[in-house]
Amino acid sequence: MSTSTTGPDRTARTARRPVQAAPRGVPQSPLEESGRGTRWVVAIVVVVAMLWTLVPLLWMLLSSFKNSADVTAATPQFLFTPVLDNYRNLFTGANNLWPYIWHSVLAAGISAVLAVCLGALAGYGLARTQMRGKKHLAFWIISTRMAPIAAIVVPLFLIFRGLGLIDSIPGLVLAYLSFNLPFAIWLMSAFFAEVPPSLEESALVAGCTRWQAFRTVILPLTKSGLVTTFVLCLVFAWNDYAFAVVFSGPNSQTLPIAASQLVTQTGIDWGQLTAIGTIVVIPMMLAGLAVRRWLVTGLTLGAVTGE
Amino acid sequence: MSRVLYDEATRIYPGSTQPAVDALDLDIADGEFLVLVGPSGCGKSTSLRMLAGLERVDGGRIAIGDRDVTHLPPRDRDIAMVFQNYALYPHMSVADNMGFALRVMKVSKDERDRRVLEAARLLDLEEFLDRKPKALSGGQRQRVAMGRAIVREPQVFLMDEPLSNLDAKLRVQTRTQIADLQHRLGVTTVYVTHDQVEAMTMGDRVAVLKDGILQQVDTPLGLYQHPANVFVAGFIGSPSMNLGEYRVEGDEVVFGGARVRLTRETLKALKEEGSDRVILGFRPEDVTMVGDGDQDDATFLVTATVVEELGSDAFLYGQYADTTDPRLLEQTVIARVDPNAPPAKGDRVRLRIVPGKGRLFSASTGLCLPA
Numbered sequence: 001m002s003t004s005t006t007g008p009d010r011t012a013r014t015a016r017r018p019v020q021a022a023p024r025g026v027p028q029s030p031l032e033e034s035g036r037g038t039r040w041v042v043a044i045v046v047v048v049a050m051l052w053t054l055v056p057l058l059w060m061l062l063s064s065f066k067n068s069a070d071v072t073a074a075t076p077q078f079l080f081t082p083v084l085d086n087y088r089n090l091f092t093g094a095n096n097l098w099p100y101i102w103h104s105v106l107a108a109g110i111s112a113v114l115a116v117c118l119g120a121l122a123g124y125g126l127a128r129t130q131m132r133g134k135k136h137l138a139f140w141i142i143s144t145r146m147a148p149i150a151a152i153v154v155p156l157f158l159i160f161r162g163l164g165l166i167d168s169i170p171g172l173v174l175a176y177l178s179f180n181l182p183f184a185i186w187l188m189s190a191f192f193a194e195v196p197p198s199l200e201e202s203a204l205v206a207g208c209t210r211w212q213a214f215r216t217v218i219l220p221l222t223k224s225g226l227v228t229t230f231v232l233c234l235v236f237a238w239n240d241y242a243f244a245v246v247f248s249g250p251n252s253q254t255l256p257i258a259a260s261q262l263v264t265q266t267g268i269d270w271g272q273l274t275a276i277g278t279i280v281v282i283p284m285m286l287a288g289l290a291v292r293r294w295l296v297t298g299l300t301l302g303a304v305t306g307e
Numbered sequence: 308m309s310r311v312l313y314d315e316a317t318r319i320y321p322g323s324t325q326p327a328v329d330a331l332d333l334d335i336a337d338g339e340f341l342v343l344v345g346p347s348g349c350g351k352s353t354s355l356r357m358l359a360g361l362e363r364v365d366g367g368r369i370a371i372g373d374r375d376v377t378h379l380p381p382r383d384r385d386i387a388m389v390f391q392n393y394a395l396y397p398h399m400s401v402a403d404n405m406g407f408a409l410r411v412m413k414v415s416k417d418e419r420d421r422r423v424l425e426a427a428r429l430l431d432l433e434e435f436l437d438r439k440p441k442a443l444s445g446g447q448r449q450r451v452a453m454g455r456a457i458v459r460e461p462q463v464f465l466m467d468e469p470l471s472n473l474d475a476k477l478r479v480q481t482r483t484q485i486a487d488l489q490h491r492l493g494v495t496t497v498y499v500t501h502d503q504v505e506a507m508t509m510g511d512r513v514a515v516l517k518d519g520i521l522q523q524v525d526t527p528l529g530l531y532q533h534p535a536n537v538f539v540a541g542f543i544g545s546p547s548m549n550l551g552e553y554r555v556e557g558d559e560v561v562f563g564g565a566r567v568r569l570t571r572e573t574l575k576a577l578k579e580e581g582s583d584r585v586i587l588g589f590r591p592e593d594v595t596m597v598g599d600g601d602q603d604d605a606t607f608l609v610t611a612t613v614v615e616e617l618g619s620d621a622f623l624y625g626q627y628a629d630t631t632d633p634r635l636l637e638q639t640v641i642a643r644v645d646p647n648a649p650p651a652k653g654d655r656v657r658l659r660i661v662p663g664k665g666r667l668f669s670a671s672t673g674l675c676l677p678a
């Protein structure tokens with residue numbers, strides 16, 4: 001009996017006790033105290049990283065609008081009259097930039113599209129197949145991406161020469177694909193693994209074939225993965241110099257090759273070089289911004305209970 | 308609507324020698340609500356997935372109606388399935404989710420819209436048709452999953468623990484709704500759950516599985532009153548049946564200071580088995596509290612360690628008091644007692660099994676012995 005009477009009393013006393021706020025200025029918890037210091041360190045690191053990335057780009061962009069005297073001036077010119085001479089010179093004359101841009105667009109675009117299509121199919125298979133040694137297979141696929149380009153350039157060159165693919169867009173596409181496809185398979189496989197298998201099972205029960213389930217249910221859910229993979233493959237191929245310098249020729253030279261041709265033994269045309277650099281960087285920066293939007297999108301939210 | 312037949316259906320997972328489902332024989336009548344129940348890993352979900360065509364059948368066959376569907380792909384089986392996680396398509400609206408199967412079947416848009424709206428009305432989902440699944444609560448998502456199955460108008464509904472993600476109150480409410488809906492639609496339904504209360508309250512019949520083997524299939528009351536073996540006896544019922552292995556002396560079983568006379572049939576079965584031990588089981592509600600004046604050989608003393616007062620019921624959890632046998636002292640005896648005058652913790656109460664309510668099982672095979 002005594003237990004039952006003291007119980008409610010104790011509860012009542014606890015309920016009446018006033019809740020005291022922590023004194024102003026005193027940290028609420030050790031975690032919060034350490035959090036402030038950490039925040040400052042993070043802020044400093046972010047500012048340094050941002051300057052490290054943006055200053056060269058800004059220097060390149062500004063230099064591309066300077067005349068040759070301002071570009072090569074011993075004292076950096078921050079105030080100058082912007083001119084379009086460097087860009088005009090790139091697109092006029094016998095050796096203008098248009099063919100290089102076209103080759104870059106074709107080689108990078110086609111290889112990225114193929115990498116995404118084939119990578120999605122293979123990645124789906126890899127994510128869903130239950131077989132012995134699956135992890136080893138997945139590692140083997142990605143390990144082919146780990147080899148330095150120099151290690152595979154010579155054997156590829158011999159194969160391409162035998163197949164007549166040197167100095168051709170298909171040759172460049174194939175070269176980029178050899179490097180991008182393992183990456184695309186690996187990345188897409190990770191995205192497919194995130195999709196609950198019950199979604200495609202539900203589609204199969206609803207009357208879909210395996211292909212229909214993949215197309216109508218799984219692919220739309222991995223849209224962010226497809227876009228991310230496409231842009232990353234595109235950036236790699238667009239920026240590539242090593243493959244292009246070995247496999248391309250007059251009929252297939254890309255933008256990085258055009259940039260390299262401005263560095264000659266008699267001198268460097270800094271104005272045109274920075275203008276090409278700007279032309280190369282801007283489309284990829286825009287693509288990067290697009291990836292940023294998709295990367296953070298969790299399309300599978302709400303797919304299963306509790307999410 | 309169709310009859311479903313499992314004929315020695317077997318599934319052995321690659322790399323395993325033990326079948327996940329071992330020669331399952333089940334005949335589910337047209338329009339029946341059959342519940343597959345059992346502990347985790349007993350093969351109940353595998354059995355359901357075999358029927359759905361999502362799991363290969365390694366032996367035996369499965370038929371829906373007159374068709375042998377053993378090796379047919381899921382899309383050709385004319386079934387609808389509600390998954391444990393609902394498996395709603397997050398990129399589609401509720402209406403598109405519900406009408407997805409009809410779109411795949413190339414049903415006209417008008418007909419599709421009509422059937423979706425009809426199901427939405429039935430499930431009180433009309434106002435959510437344009438929403439995406441992530442904007443719904445757990446209970447609403449569950450109803451959408453049900454709606455997706457209903458719209459299809461299939462021959463068989465398959466449900467794989469569809470209530471396990473709901474909170475306790477909603478689960479009780481929804482299980483009544485599902486049972487009612489199934490009754491109204493009259494579609495043959497196979498329902499998987501690990502919750503024996505869900506099984507007992509929803510199914511026309513309940514099939515109990517353990518280690519891939521069907522233990523018993525019967526009506527809920529049949530399973531409760533006439534369990535075929537010790538496993539079913541212990542699994543069905545909450546609180547579970549009191550079970551203990553005791554010595555047989557002469558024509559009586561001796562436990563906790565009590566002696567209960569065995570019938571001639573039981574003794575004959577024990578003699579054939581050559582055993583002097585038997586498993587005795589009794590439900591918590593099949594004992595009565597007796598006063599000291601009514602003490603006889605068939606009564607036993609229990610010390611109450613916990614008393615659960617639930618309002619409408621009260622359950623005593625205790626230990627045999629009148630014994631020194633360490634095995635008996637470890638056993639917990641559960642008894643339903645008068646909720647208006649329950650004993651206190653620490654009290655010693657005298658109990659008696661209601662005559663004819665004790666269940667006896669073979670100590671070697673676990674099977675029910677004739678009473």
